Amino acid sequence: MSAPPDRRRLGAGVWPAVFVVAVLLALWELWARAAASASILFPAPSVVGAVILRQGRNGELFRTTGATLLRLASGFVLGGVPALLLGLAMGFSPRVRAAVDPLVAAAHAIPKIAVLPILMILLGLGEAPKIAVVAAAAFFPLLISTMAGVRQISPLHFEVAHAYGASAPRVFWRVLVPGSLPQILSGVRLAFNAALLITVALEIVAARNGLGATIWLAWQTMRVEELYASLAVTSLLGVGFNGVLALVGRRLVPWHATPEI
Amino acid sequence: MSFQCEHLSKSFALRGGFVQALEDITFRVGEREFVSIVGPSGCGKSTLLKLIAGLLRPSAGSVVLTAASDDERPASALVFQEHGLFPWMTVLENVAFGLEARGVGRAERHERAMAFIASVGLAPFAHAFPHQLSVGMRQRVGIGRAFVTDPRLLLLDEPLGSLDAQTRFLLQEELLKLWTRSRSAVVYVTHDIEEAVLLGDRVLVLTGRPGRIQGEITVPLGRPRKLEYAVDERVSAIKWQIWGMLEEEARRSLALASREPLPAEEGAVP
Known part of the structure; x- marks a missing residue:
């Protein structure tokens, strides 16, 4: 009898967190692209993501x-x-x-x-x-x-x-x-x-x-x-x-x- | 079946000394009899039930329960005060626990537990957990756990003490119905004088520190008991008589309590 409220709570718990992470990654992306010096120590999330994809493809x-x-x-x-x-x-x-x-x-x-x-x-x-x-x-x-x-x-x-x-x-x-x-x-x-x-x-x-x-x-x-x-x-x-x-x-x-x- | 306490005494070691909780308690309970024990808090009522249930050993005296040798029912089952339910078990599992502990198979114990649950109107909650129930429902589950084991002697420790007056009234009636249908004798401990009179065939009056039997009163009311007995003159007279036995001590402990904390509350006794 408590399953439905639990499921609602799970949904309500996940989406705000996803939103916060997405916003932070987007800001990071913009900043890394705008400031070239920053991207040396803080590469854009898209660059990091591409590395993970490449490593995924070659099995590493x-x-x-x-x-x-x-x-x-x-x-x-x-x-x-x-x-x-x-x-x-x-x-x-x-x-x-x-x-x-x-x-x-x-x-x-x-x-x-x-x-x-x-x-x-x-x-x-x-x-x-x-x-x-x-x-x-x-x-x-x-x-x-x-x-x-x-x-x-x-x-x-x-x-x-x-x-x-x-x-x-x-x-x-x-x-x-x-x-x-x-x-x-x-x-x-x-x-x-x-x-x-x-x-x-x-x-x-x-x-x-x-x-x-x-x-x-x-x-x-x-x-x-x-x-x-x-x-x-x-x-x-x-x-x-x-x-x-x-x-x-x-x-x-x-x-x-x-x-x- | 007959059950007897003979010169039962119990003392506890406490802070280097001894506290005498019960002294020279002697009484018997007959077949299918309902005996109420009333007394102030701290008079050793819970201790007495634990002695009878075999959870504690008496310091002196004995508890004797005789029955036919082919009687396979458990000697006694104890209904605890609030919070006696296992929070991790459903209503069904809680009610069936007494049977489970006695090794009754899953199918049979669930069947017997379900029959009880249905009889007290809790069927829609059979698979709910205790935290999802009201206090009154929880206490019925606790009572059911003892009832379904079909004990020779059912021991109840202020089972309705934490309920509001209306719920308590209804559960008293329900408890009497359950007992009428069962084969068990009952020892019912309470601090509520009226409850003791309305439910019991006899009332034992216990006074405290150390707990002694102050008096015994046979209740002249017929069965089945009805709620209207609460306003019966005979009940009022007995209540007054019992109060007479308890008054002096109640006043004394009130005066004492305002000066110093008592050495051991009943619940704190191990």
Whole structure:
């Protein structure tokens, strides 16, 4: 019964944003064409768009984006799954939380990219150390959100389940998981964005392919419009994933009048 | 079936000391009987229900529920105060949860839950979520979750406390109808003296800190109860009698409350 208003709200949310982006791109275009000096550092969106189209035709776009997505997805799964499990355990059990929380606080504070050299010594120069760094970046936001999600479930809901004699697995699947799902989903969003940032950053430092490597190469060879093309694709990845996640959230959390993600 | 509390006491550890919540509570509930328990807030009414439901262990005394050995119905089901519904479950899933927890198959539990939902006029809302319902509708769903498990003893903890007077009046009537059709005995906790009298076969009067049974009154009204009993002289007389038992303590706690905060509200007791 709440589907129609939701759909209206989605439409109303998208079009103003599209309008704002279109106006900004148009102003940028006009400015870059009017001032030739500006176009050296700020090439017109039409020029950047043409680069993306060319890279799309010769397949470079997909090779580059694919390399980045593969690192991103592997790291995301590798870090996300343990984060989910440990987050549920830490949220549910004060004892686990007390034991692990200080460690989490300490490890969370370390810039993940700073341990890349150590990991490269340990894991070699291939993909493994990079994926490990992405995993670490995705791990903490999802862990913290999941833990918070479990902790905000009202004790009354556990009491009700207990009063009706629900078994431990049933409490897990019918109370713990759905009760923390809204926060888990916002954790997934934070974790994705953190993982995307770190993937591109480490590609700039240490990879021969991927969006980050392309950005760095373009900068070093002063092909500014290619740099912008890769930045634009990175940005679109973020927009796309967040959009997908918002739709998934509506499906998975239909009881939330206003989804938090 | 018969149900009995024998010399039931409960104390909680609090700030290094002990708070005696209930002391020497003894009463019995007969087959299909409706017993109201009335008392001021903080007298341990909720604690008493949790002891009966087995959510808490008594410090002393015992809760005894005897039934035929072939009786497979759950011993008791507790209707919580407001917010007891799972926000992530639809009305249907919420009502069916008690059955689901007992391992009743999906088809059967949905059928039994739907029958209840239809009987209280909530069929159009079967697939709605609690946040889409009014407070009165939500409370009916909470009551339904307990009723459909067909318990031997139905425990209600101020189920209508948060409703406006009109809705409460209608739901009292509906509750009595549901109980009449069921096989359950009821223990109904409330702070509303009139409600206790209008619904119950007997009223136990509880006074607080620690909670003790101050008196027991048999209500001389016939069944089925009608709304007109609210203006019946006998009801007024019983209300006055109960107020006599509660007045002194009510005045004392009011005077006390104006000077210092009470150590533990009923809801804050773990």
